[in-house]
Amino acid sequence: MLRPVDFKFNEQTAGNNKFQQASEQSDVQTKALAEFDGFVELLRANDVDVTVVDDTLSPETPDSIFPNNWVSFHNDGQVFLYPMFSENRRLERRPDILALLKNNFLINGVTDLSPYEAKGIYLEGTGSLVLDRVNKIAYACVSLRTDENILQDFCTKAGYSAVIFKATDANEFPIYHTNVMMCIGDHFAVVCLNSIPDATDQRKVIKTLRDTGKEIIAISLDQMNHFAGNMLQLKNKNGKSLLVMSEQAYLSLNDEQILRLEQYCQLLHSPLYT
Template identity: 50%
Template sequence: MQHTSHLLMIQPVHFSFNAETAVNNSFQNKSDQANVQAKAREEFEQFITVLRAHDIDVTVVEDTPDPHTPDSIFPNNWISFHEDGSICLYPMFAINRRLERKPSVLTAIQQKFVIGHTNDFTSYEKDALFLEGTGSMVLDRDKKITYACLSPRTNQQVLDEYCKKMQYQGVSFVAVDEAGAPIYHTNVMMCVADDYVVICLDSIKDPNEQQLVKQSISNSGKIIIEIDFNQMNHFAGNMLQVHNTKGEKFLVMSSQAYHALTPKQVETIHSFNQIIHSDISTIETNGGGSARCMMAEIFLPLK
């Protein structure tokens, strides 16, 4: 199944601007706002409330103050969970983000779900080769396709290894922002749902690569909802489709992303599923990630 009703989210303890990730994340800006951690915690709690109000199951694990992990609120970069009972651990670009792989997270998951085996790709860190989970890759789980824009955080060799081990077909390409810099994570420029794909095609400058992506989406039976650079910059590509305990489908995004969409785009999305959004502007500004980055989908079997 493309979407799940179970999510892992990490409650921040010391959320802050991370200088180690800012070197290649153009979405990230250090704000002058006071009490960033307190505001991020408030936004996090409200986001959880909104999700649970729609009967979506969220496993919340509170981060630990030691070791210091300012980006722990974005767990989808270091771990993913799969229907066959496997988990994947990923090589991370920023040294302080590697510390997010804390045993307490897996302990909490194992209280509710069955983990069969682990696919550990973290050894690539010693060679400075990275693949940051479902940030680097946007998965079409139904069709077993991995979409990935190559960047300092998304390496082709590690991507090929992932696709081989997980039996996915890789579709890789180069995507850049308006300044021509590589987009750091694929999940800020595209979102794959069950019947549609939200994508900033303008970011794929090579005509052949753009056609490759469009053809792959078409062959998978999905329609394209195209967003522009301005919408992408407001995190309108950073969305995640989920369903609730009643089987109702939703597209989850930030309020900033929602307000960047046109009425026609909203209408098209609503023809497939409802929309959930919440204000996480402090997290977006300082962390350079949005709603999708905060949610790691859990496809593991329940205990």
């Protein structure tokens, strides 16, 4: 996890990220840092192994708190680097972080997809990709920041198959990252089916999830707007399954959804409003 030093509204990504809102507050960085530290404390209190790396003031990288967009790590030791839409997000790729992690984690090789930036096409890590790591399936809703050709290249190199579809918000604007509208767990999937306008696409997603043994827990567009699709299943040091989300996401869930999720994981939520 990257500890922020200059978190703020990123004008370079605002055009196609409709979930990002400018703040009038002058203490955005202070609040973001407090939320980050509180989140790390919550994870560690639940026996999650967390590696924290401090961001740097230079170069200016206001979105560095989201490293999953530029790098992904895989069980076989493979690391993928991804092409990023905005120029200031490309500066987030830090070889020193990979060198640090190599001291404690298996890294067998690095596949660098970032040269696609020169062609003006992008695939932003596990924001663009929601990975079913057990069944080697990559779910992706296409957008300006999720290119189908790079997705196929990733799948070839990583040994995944792709489930590609279109997803839009309530205003029919393309959803920029797949992990906004769906989350894949070991035995369940949280997904905003209402964001998939094409019936064929929707049936394809549902069939693939069911064929791989996932219980589908559908969320509404309003719940998606409260980041209920943006969850992540973790396992702690004791092998216990945890489902991590923001407080805003948790509060948007109804009692039935919470009960269904609690069959599979302990739910953890933290105030992440900044």
